[in-house]
Amino acid sequence: MSFNDIPGQTTAKRMLQNSLRRGKVSHAYIFSGPVGTGRKAMAFALAQAIYCKESEDDACGECLECRKVLHGNHPDIHLVEPDGATIKIDQIRTLQKEFAYKATASATKIYILVQAERMTTQAANSLLKFLEEPSSSVVAILITENGHALLPTIQSRAQWVSFTPMPRRDMMAALQQEGLPLTLIRPAVHLAAGLGAARELATASWFAEMRNVVLQLAKETYTRFPQAFMTIQQKLTKSELAEHLPTFYDLLTLWLKDMVQLCLLRREHLVYPDHSDWMEPLARTRDVREWIRLTGQAVELQKRLRSNANPQLLLERTMIAIQGGVICIR
Template sequence: MEWNTLAQRQPYVVKLLTNSLKKERLAHAYLFKGNKGTGKKKISLHLTKAYFCRVRKDSEPCGECPDCKRIDSGNHPDVHLVKPDGQSIKIEQIRQLQKEFSYLGLESKSKAYILEHAERMTNQAANSLLKFLEEPGQETIAILLTENPQQLLDTIRSRCQILTFAPQSQNELIEALTEKDYSNQLARTAAALTNDQAEAEEYLNDEWFVIARKNVLKLGEELFERPQRALLALHEYWNPHFKEKQQVEIGLDLLLIWYKDVFLTQLEEEHSIVYSDHQNILSVQALQSSQSRVRNQMLHILEAKRRLNANMNLQLLMEQLVLRLQEG
């Protein structure tokens, strides 16, 4: 993988890092923050290759020298990857890292370490790392990866150059998912719920989610075509499937997408709808409903989501929502 390829996803981050490499002005510590699936680890490894490669051209590592190949294979003696041991990164792991760095570099004077999920350090580990960051070696580079930078000590954040990784766009995510042989319809649905590829794949690999989508589409049709059956539909197939609070929340998000699709159809923006496999009924509903009615229906769902977080009875919540959606 080259910087040009990585720049397609993270142009700002790549430009800053390649400029620093060309000018030989890399920081001694970086904090890469961003959602899962934004390329933090890929870019950290490519940066490490560029840092160690002795025959790189401008900012691009050669990919063929012993340093590049060892980093690719994960066994470079002077590059250390630290991951949580169980739920956290423990002080013993940081001490071991410091011990490794006290030795002379086996291949060169340079050393690098990458901390995955840096926010999961215990307080002891974080304070130990802080001393390490305050007294960096002459040719040491540290890269901390995190999805939750606010959970890191302010003092650690202040000693790193912070780079923010942009989330994946919805279209990019749909393309990435369909390349992995997920159906376009399911990929579009998952991408409407999250811009995190790993989370999207969790949804798509879960048969519960596939059935949830079908049930929500069925309820959307019932509410429009046979509103008098909607309460019965809750007892037939909604309540048995959406049993827990988290499941109901996903169901409400999927139902909200239905009404957003109706609204987009009214605005003649059909290219943006998620449930394109139900475009016919969406078009009929868009014609027979006013925009203000559809807006109110979306507001009712958002209100139900708010009440859900207030620990309301799940069945009562859905019954009240269905009645409000029928009224418009």
Template sequence: MLNWEELQQSQLVVLQMIQNSMKKKRVAHAYLFEGEKGTRKRDVSLLFAKSILCERPENGVACESCSNCKRINNGNHPDLHLIEPDGLSIKKEQIKNLQAEFTKTGVESNKKIYIVVHADKMTPNAANSLLKFLEEPSSETMAILITEQVHRILPTIISRCQMISFKPLPKEQLEKQLLNEGIHPNLAVLASNLTNNYEEAVEICRNEWFAQARLIVLKLYEVLQKSPFQAMVKIQEDFMQHFKEKDQIERALDLLLLIYKDLLQIQLGKEEHLIFPDQQGLWKSNALQVSTSRLSNNMTSILEAKRKLNANMNSQLLLEQLVLRLQG
């Protein structure tokens, strides 16, 4: 689970807002955590709840050793309730059951905290039921609503919450967090250039399919330097066998685009920014032999291929045309 030190690195503004409200004893009765997927809103909501319910907090930071902290970490604290979609939505019955809990006194403390994950997925009836609670706040209860699509939340609910916005992780911070997770440096730098979503980045790095995808795309680039015939064979054999779905092909095109971006960085003498640092020695001569305009045209061709892919063009035909363009 996320700790305060990690939060300081990834969401400093969020940390400052939460800590200031706790130090000044001005904790709101309802919060709306909004931001893109992977910005760790759920982790922060649990960290916030833990700090409020902790038996021995210090400067608004949970001790991590008391009974309350341990039970929250284990997911079984009676005064912390987590509401998540039942199927595709959060239903009125779920909010009604939650409201029934509002009438009860806290079991372990005076506080009761409710976290609604994917609050934008509440049905209209569920949203209206929750609104009644927000309109009549109790000093002993606190709600945290989490959403990736704040525009789908009722304006009347938004107006009754203190909104805290979560920003995507900067590339450098995401790479650092991945390294702290024990991810190999080559995969960490690559994943941080493919997404700013922490959860997705970790999944990418630990996915054997992706590790193989990286090798296949690197091999395709190598073959592209030799002959059109060999590249076509590569497309029909290894490539299409591994990249079967539309999103997988799009990922392959992203990897190919990053290769040409690295070649451009080598030309500009910015080797410290390489996304494939282990390939520097192999690519240096290639990079210096091709013009900057040619690299730019190749990158444009890859972006055009992505556009055509999303327009549902036949994937094999698209890739064969791309190979011919990349070889000039």
């Protein structure tokens, strides 16, 4: 995989390629940023560039070393992911045993720790021993959503590479070129930090169904309120969508933000413009401050869902809260 195959992340690519050109690859990196920003892909792109026999600062994709990385069978790359909820000390000890041996196919061994912030304290302290005594023949890449969650001593011994969300406009343009429906692209790019994650949402059948349910419930709340409770039971809590309830709140929050925009007569950046025929008159029945308050309330209710609140009761309470707003004073 070439660095050019990863969309965006220009600063991260420049930093890594400069290190490759100067022959000063760090013994440890922290790839920190949101899910979907290409951190894991960048880790393997760096590994491929390090091993590549033809290119100085990227992977040619054709040499034997590049093909080994691409096919996932390079003997000197070791991937560590959480075993259950955490990365355990035994997993780090296994790596430490590998440290004692020289690389078999190349001059460098590379270790990639996915969700590194989920290391137990014992595992993190065990890893710290390697970071305190770096070997020129070993490169560690720690992938994390929040590098600040790692031990300060680990942070100080690794080079930080920040990953930022890809601009929505760029993601929308790329997904439109792929022929995906705009009705799904719009909410997907608001919920995803990178192109891959947005594509995964926009192509998922459950995501399309959840979007429809959110809009149906929003409309029923104001037109056929009792029916909304039946919809919650039939299409959310008693269906396969039940495992995606956090996304329900994400999509509902986007709808409420659309209502704020419509109340302010701003139509250019709506997430659900295909439903503006009934949303716009409804938006004007309330003061913009009420829509803003409801948006904040939806976010708070989502937090309670994450705290294991009863989903059915929480969803019903959400619809009651949205239905019981104040009359617009405009």
